[in-house]
Amino acid sequence: MKEATLRQILVVTDGCSNAGISPVAAATLAREQGITVNVIGVIEKGDMGEQGEKEIREIANAGGGLYDIVYPQQLAQTVQMLTRKAMTRTIHHVVNKELKEILGDSAIDVLSPEKRVQVAGMVDELGERSRLDVVMLVDTSGSMKSKLSAVQQAIHDFSISLRSRSGQSRMAVCSFPGKQKHLDVRIPWTDQVEQAHQLTSGLTMSGITPTGPAIVEAIALFEHVQLPASLSERFRNEQEEDDGSLRDHVF
Amino acid sequence: MSSNKPTIPDLPLQFCGKWNQKSYRVLRELGRGANGAVYLAAQGGVRRAVKVGAEGMDLLMEVNVLKSVQQGRDARVAPLVSDVDDLVINGKTFTFYAMEYLEGEQLDRYVKRMGTDWVPILMIQLLARLEILHRHGWVFGDLKPENVMVTHADKQVRLIDFGGVTKMGNAVRQFTEEYDRAAWQAGDRRADIAYDLFSLAVMAVRLSADPEMWKSRRQEPRQTSLLCDIIRNSDSLYPYRVSLVKALHGKYASAGEMRSEMLAIVRERTIGHRGKQASDSAGKLVGGLFVASLLLLAGTLYYAWMM
Numbered sequence: 090m091k092e093a094t095l096r097q098i099l100v101v102t103d104g105c106s107n108a109g110i111s112p113v114a115a116a117t118l119a120r121e122q123g124i125t126v127n128v129i130g131v132i133e134k135g136d137m138g139e140q141g142e143k144e145i146r147e148i149a150n151a152g153g154g155l156y157d158i159v160y161p162q163q164l165a166q167t168v169q170m171l172t173r174k175a176m177t178r179t180i181h182h183v184v185n186k187e188l189k190e191i192l193g194d195s196a197i198d199v200l201s202p203e204k205r206v207q208v209a210g211m212v213d214e215l216g217e218r219s220r221l222d223v224v225m226l227v228d229t230s231g232s233m234k235s236k237l238s239a240v241q242q243a244i245h246d247f248s249i250s251l252r253s254r255s256g257q258s259r260m261a262v263c264s265f266p267g268k269q270k271h272l273d274v275r276i277p278w279t280d281q282v283e284q285a286h287q288l289t290s291g292l293t294m295s296g297i298t299p300t301g302p303a304i305v306e307a308i309a310l311f312e313h314v315q316l317p318a319s320l321s322e323r324f325r326n327e328q329e330e331d332d333g334s335l336r337d338h339v340f
Numbered sequence: 341m342s343s344n345k346p347t348i349p350d351l352p353l354q355f356c357g358k359w360n361q362k363s364y365r366v367l368r369e370l371g372r373g374a375n376g377a378v379y380l381a382a383q384g385g386v387r388r389a390v391k392v393g394a395e396g397m398d399l400l401m402e403v404n405v406l407k408s409v410q411q412g413r414d415a416r417v418a419p420l421v422s423d424v425d426d427l428v429i430n431g432k433t434f435t436f437y438a439m440e441y442l443e444g445e446q447l448d449r450y451v452k453r454m455g456t457d458w459v460p461i462l463m464i465q466l467l468a469r470l471e472i473l474h475r476h477g478w479v480f481g482d483l484k485p486e487n488v489m490v491t492h493a494d495k496q497v498r499l500i501d502f503g504g505v506t507k508m509g510n511a512v513r514q515f516t517e518e519y520d521r522a523a524w525q526a527g528d529r530r531a532d533i534a535y536d537l538f539s540l541a542v543m544a545v546r547l548s549a550d551p552e553m554w555k556s557r558r559q560e561p562r563q564t565s566l567l568c569d570i571i572r573n574s575d576s577l578y579p580y581r582v583s584l585v586k587a588l589h590g591k592y593a594s595a596g597e598m599r600s601e602m603l604a605i606v607r608e609r610t611i612g613h614r615g616k617q618a619s620d621s622a623g624k625l626v627g628g629l630f631v632a633s634l635l636l637l638a639g640t641l642y643y644a645w646m647m
Contacts, residue, residue, distance in 0.1 A: 166517055170374065173513065174395065181397045201359055202400070202424040202435060206407065209400035217510045249522045253511040253529035 093183070094220040095176050096124040098307050099168065100148065101240055102228035103131050104141050106300035109271065112144065115304035116152030124311060125179055126152020126304065127171045131161055131236050148300075153179070161239030165246035172223060172247075176216045184212055221251065221258040224307045226272070227288065229264040230298045234289075241288045248282035261310055264288065265303035266295055272303045274310070347394040348377050349429045357425030357436075364390060364438070374514065375399065375503045380441060388422060388438040396435035398503070400424075401513075403437050405505045409476055417472045418502060442500065443492050448485035448547060456548045456576045460606055462490065463544050465497040467599035470536050474595055478505050479531035481512045483539035484519050485547065506531035517562075519543060524562045527590060534590035537598055541587035542567065548576045564588045579605055 098119055106112045116126040128145045130137050137145070137158050149156035154175045159167045188208075192199060200208070225247070227233075227240055244262055251258035259278045267273035276282060356363040364381040371378050376393025393399040409418045419439040426433050444450075451458055466488065473480055480487075482504025489498050504514035512531050517523040519539040526538060545567050546554055553570075560566055571577045571584055583601050592598045 165523070166515070170514065174398065177397050177401075178395070202426060205396075205435075206400050206403045206424060209397050210404040212397055213401050213404070214507075217507075246522065250511060250529050253522075255510060 093180070093215070094222060095179055096311050097154070097172060097175060097221070097223045098124055098126045098152070098226055098304060099172065099223055100126065100128045100226045100228070100300065100304065101131060101164075102128065102145070102298070102300060103233050103236065104138070104298060105144050106298050108297045108299040109302035110305060112300040112304055113147045113151045115301040116148045119304060119308050120151065120153045122308060122311075124152075124308060125154045125175050127154035127175050128156040129164065129167055129171065130156070130158035131164060131233070131239070132158060133161070133235065161236045164239050165243040168243050168247045169250045173216070176219075176221065177212060180212050180215050180219070184208060184215075217254060218256045220256055221254065222278075222311060223251075223258075223260045224310050225260060225262045226303055226307050227262065227264045228298060228300070229292050230266065231296055237289050244288070245282055252281065262288070263303070263307060263310075264292065266297050266299050270306065271299045272306045278310070348372065349392060349394070349432075349434050351377075351379050351390065351392055352429060355427045357423060357427060360423055360425050362423050362425070362438075364388070366390070373501060373503065375402070381438070383423070383438060387441040389419065389441045390436055390438045392434055392436040399435050399437065402502045402505070405478060405502050406439070409473060409478065416496065416498065417469050418499060442489055442498055444489040444498070445492070446486060447488040447490060447497070450490040451547045459544055459547050459576065460580055460602060462497050463540060464599055464602050464606065466540060467595045467602070469497065469499055470540070471595035471599065473505075474508070474533050474536070477508050479508055479512070479533070480504065480536050481506045481531060482514045482516055483536055483543060484516050485543060508532060518546070524564055524567070526564050526588065533594060534592065537587040537592055537595060538590065541584045544580070544584060545570055545577060548574055579609060
């Protein structure tokens with residue numbers, strides 16, 4: 090098995106999208122291109138609302154990822170946990186696929202739990218060593234304002250988690266809605282985030298939450314994806330990374 | 341709160357493992373964590389703790405760790421795993437594992453009931469457990485009072501939730517911010533010995549500190565200077581300040597090193613307190629020996645006389 094790159098988009102939001110393409114469709118598109126979509130709903134008190142929770146769940150399901158709904162102070166921990174679990178899941182799927190090729194259709198079901206314990210050890214080790222690219226997609230529409238300091242904290246904290254891995258990791262942070270487009274790149278691909286970075290500076294506060302379009306644009310940040318010329322011009326030049334060769338996105 | 345939790349299945353009252361055919365009768369739920377739910381169950385007349393989770397892989401990773409720790413002959417670090425198997429609930433297959441059931445009390449509740457005098461002693465015990473774990477190449481990771489138990493029967497400290505256990509050098513799998521080195525801005529999240537010792541020191545502070553004070557100071561930014569401040573101002577922590585501060589700054593190379601330093605302080609303090617009593621009992625001992633030798637003499641004389 091070659092070294093893999095795991096790709097994730099992590100959406101941090103507090104409510105329903107209300108503009109552009111459905112975020113569930115956008116997540117399906119991301120998954121189609123080997124990108125997992127995780128979603129964290131941030132609430133201040135009480136509930137997310139049935140509609141908001143449903144959307145979050147559906148985005149994660151369509152994106153092959155996981156979701157959780159938490160208070161701002163739980164955010165940092167949740168980001169790390171969801172990311173790790175989603176990685177495990179992705180690798181598990183790939184390992185499962187390989188096993189299916191060797192063992193036939195029933196694959197993992199024919200392995201006794203004792204054998205699967207060994208597979209689990211291997212999945213864990215692969216998760217630790219593989220490359221990881223994560224785009225954090227932060228909803229900065231009006232109602233998120235009071236939660237942004239917690240988000241900022243979580244971003245810094247996540248960068249520590251990534252740094253602690255054995256495999257190479259990178260993250261980028263985007264906010265949506267953007268000034269002109271659906272999304273603004275706040276922190277381009279990096280393996281280290283300075284705490285001083287201000288997410289709150291120069292934000293456009295609006296009532297528009299274009300979660301779907303933002304996910305579509307975030308896909309463009311992963312350079313393994315073939316893009317239409319317009320998007321590729323917009324995003325490619327923001328990366329100082331130059332290893333132009335496409336990384337294999339499956340094992 | 342977390343919406344992932346409903347996906348952790350509820351165990352049926354009675355079930356049988358698919359592979360090993362062991363049947364279980366569920367008695368009650370013991371608790372729910374990030375990775376799964378733990379139930380108390382009876383299997384073949386023995387009480388077991390049964391853990392079931394939403395993600396089979398996560399659970400199997402835990403079993404992998406538990407088994408590797410048990411390969412050595414060092415019992416008492418982790419609960420012994422007695423069964424790993426699948427069960428079907430509503431047509432869906434879930435993985436579960438059964439382990440020995442430890443009857444005891446969560447560390448913080450125990451200390452609350454018994455007093456903070458116990459904290460150094462429990463920490464010393466815990467350090468012995470950690471040292472064994474470390475020797476096998478694992479770091480516990482998510483060290484917190486909720487994951488430590490004091491057994492009823494023999495007052496032994498046992499680690500109970502192995503979901504955070506991480507191979508040394510890898511990124512810590514699971515943590516709780518309150519005890520996490522990175523959240524306190526004192527380092528990263530790479531699993532090393534110092535990571536566990538840091539959590540242990542925070543735990544010692546939290547268990548000894550006045551709960552109200554701990555709660556109110558939680559609003560302050562997390563920095564080790566806050567912890568050092570609490571240690572300086574606490575009567576029960578002050579004697580252990582050198583060890584605790586060293587642990588907070590990653591100055592120990594092993595759990596054993598910290599353990600022997602703390603042990604030395606406990607001994608010194610006990611001797612210091614009991615100095616007078618010790619000489620009293622020495623007096624009694626001498627007296628006792630005198631009586632014994634008289635009896636012996638009498639016995640010898642009697643024996644000689646009989647001859």
